[in-house]
Amino acid sequence: MTKTEPRWRKLPENDLWQRYRTQREPAIREYFVHQYAPLVKYVAGRVAIGMPAAVDFDDLVQCGMFGLFDAISKFDPTKHVKFKTYAVTRIRGAIFDELRAIDWIPRSVRQKAREVEDTVRDLEASLGRTATDAEIAGGMGITVQEFQRILVRIAGTAVVSLNEVWLGGEDEDRVSIEDNIESPSESGPATIVEKEEIKRVIVEAIKELPENEQQVLVLYYYEELTLKEIGQVLEVTESRVSQLHTKARLRLRTKLTNVKRGI
Numbered sequence: 400m401t402k403t404e405p406r407w408r409k410l411p412e413n414d415l416w417q418r419y420r421t422q423r424e425p426a427i428r429e430y431f432v433h434q435y436a437p438l439v440k441y442v443a444g445r446v447a448i449g450m451p452a453a454v455d456f457d458d459l460v461q462c463g464m465f466g467l468f469d470a471i472s473k474f475d476p477t478k479h480v481k482f483k484t485y486a487v488t489r490i491r492g493a494i495f496d497e498l499r500a501i502d503w504i505p506r507s508v509r510q511k512a513r514e515v516e517d518t519v520r521d522l523e524a525s526l527g528r529t530a531t532d533a534e535i536a537g538g539m540g541i542t543v544q545e546f547q548r549i550l551v552r553i554a555g556t557a558v559v560s561l562n563e564v565w566l567g568g569e570d571e572d573r574v575s576i577e578d579n580i581e582s583p584s585e586s587g588p589a590t591i592v593e594k595e596e597i598k599r600v601i602v603e604a605i606k607e608l609p610e611n612e613q614q615v616l617v618l619y620y621y622e623e624l625t626l627k628e629i630g631q632v633l634e635v636t637e638s639r640v641s642q643l644h645t646k647a648r649l650r651l652r653t654k655l656t657n658v659k660r661g662i
Contacts, residue, residue, distance in 0.1 A: 416476040431471050435486055439463040442490045448626060448641075450554075459494050466493030512553040512649070514539060515546075520653045529609050529650070550642040553649075604654040612647035615640060 407418060407427060419427040443459035470489035474482055518538040522530040530538070536546035605613060611633070618629045626644065630637045 412482075413476050416474060416482065419471075420474075420476065428471060432467065435467055435471075435482070436464070438483065438486060439467050439490055442487055443494060446491065446494050448554075454498070458497075462494045462497040463490040466490035469493065508552055511549055515549065515553065516649055516653055519650060523650075523653075529607065532646075547642055550645045551638065554641055554645045600655065601651075604651055607654065608647055608650055612643050612650070615643045616647050619644060 405426065407415060407424075408430070410418065415427060415430075418424070419431070439460055440463075443456060443463050446459055447454065447456050466489040467486060470482070470486040473489075474485055476482075515535070518535055519530055522534055522538050526534070532543050532546060536543045539546065541549075605616060608616070614633060615629055618624045618632060619626070624632065626640045627637045630640045633640065
């Protein structure tokens with residue numbers, strides 16, 4: 400005997416969200432979990448890039464699922480934001496909360512990342528332009544080759560640190576820079592900081608990056624290419640793409656943290 404499909408399965412998704420928001424039917428919740436579970440693996444995969452081998456992908460997925468559950472529970476379809484956009488924020492947030500909780504980044508690596516950020520900020524403030532690798536290395540008292548090796552070591556910290564830069568208010572209203580890079584047209588608080596202002600700040604900050612770093616951000620976030628695929632497009636090694644990606648993130652964090660502080 401064939402099981403009859405429930406009537407709610409024929410509803411448009413927005414209507415289904417409205418129904419779930421009012422009735423909280425477990426079957427609908429399970430449907431959404433199944434529907435968006437692949438999104439968790441996608442986000443975990445993006446976060447995993449640049450992380451050391453000690454960070455287990457399956458653990459990231461498990462943490463991300465808690466973010467998906469939270470997103471399904473709290474999503475408000477009346478706010479005219481796509482669930483996928485909202486869920487990505489919650490999933491990534493749950494993953495980074497766990498990474499911070501287990502404190503997986505060695506103190507020496509954190510210190511080195513902070514040293515790079517401080518050097519970039521001071522150099523670019525005094526130069527009035529983007530600092531070159533040679534200038535940053537010189538400012539740190541190391542060779543360019545040593546600086547490039549450091550970029551590989553701190554790649555994971557750049558991911559976490561950029562996620563920790565917030566624009567907006569508290570809790571539901573605050574949005575990380577990372578979220579806005581990926582979905583500038585859909586995410587962002589409508590209260591303390593307007594969406595268009597967030598987009599403007601991010602776009603201006605990206606425009607100030609060196610061209611090759613801009614290209615990496617565009618190809619990674621908007622075209623959704625892997626680092627290997629970006630290397631093929633730019634005709635450089637995957638390691639070089641990773642370095643460019645890390646530098647771009649660190650520069651953005653510096654610029655946007657200064658904006659947040661009103662500097």
